[in-house]
Amino acid sequence: MKKIAFYVEGQTEQFFLNKLLIEIAGIKNICLILRKFNGRSRPPTQEIYPKSVSQPVNPSHTALIYNCGNDEGVKTRILEEYQDLTNDGFNEIIGIRDLFPLTDLTRLETRLKNGLPSRGEIPLPANTSIVIAVHEVEAWFLAECNHFTCIDSNLTEALVASNYPS
Numbered sequence: 001m002k003k004i005a006f007y008v009e010g011q012t013e014q015f016f017l018n019k020l021l022i023e024i025a026g027i028k029n030i031c032l033i034l035r036k037f038n039g040r041s042r043p044p045t046q047e048i049y050p051k052s053v054s055q056p057v058n059p060s061h062t063a064l065i066y067n068c069g070n071d072e073g074v075k076t077r078i079l080e081e082y083q084d085l086t087n088d089g090f091n092e093i094i095g096i097r098d099l100f101p102l103t104d105l106t107r108l109e110t111r112l113k114n115g116l117p118s119r120g121e122i123p124l125p126a127n128t129s130i131v132i133a134v135h136e137v138e139a140w141f142l143a144e145c146n147h148f149t150c151i152d153s154n155l156t157e158a159l160v161a162s163n164y165p166s
Contacts (some may be wrong), residue, residue, distance in 0.1 A: 001059065003064075003088070004092040005081075005090045005093045006064065006066065007094070009068055009069070009073065010068075017065050025060070025061050030063060032063050035065070036069070037067065037068055037073065064090070066081075075097075078124065079125075082128070093129075095129070095130035096130070096133065097131075097133070
């Protein structure tokens, strides 16, 4: 069984990833566990919903999706939980965080991957990675207009564009 852990900065990203993984793997093939860190608590103390509507009997995948509560918590939490996850058989750990409000993508990617030794920061372990969303995940949906009519047929691309500040 493939086991993967995701660390995201907020609830929107957590629920987006939950739905994405169900669509990719199929609801009968993945066991999802959603957790939220509360303050500086370790380990995460709360399991949350929604998640897959059924827990599969023999899933081929398990995914933990941790809501870290903010951008800066993503790498910190990965480093704190890394050993426990690898001991539990998780062979992939992925962080997802926003670039905003920072503006230098290359510098942020380098810092997240390698750390800043002068500040006591350490690099990411070998089987981990952090994906940077250049805009907020929420903005991805605003940029993709085809889904609006699925919500309400009156939400045409022209109507949305005319009401969206440029």
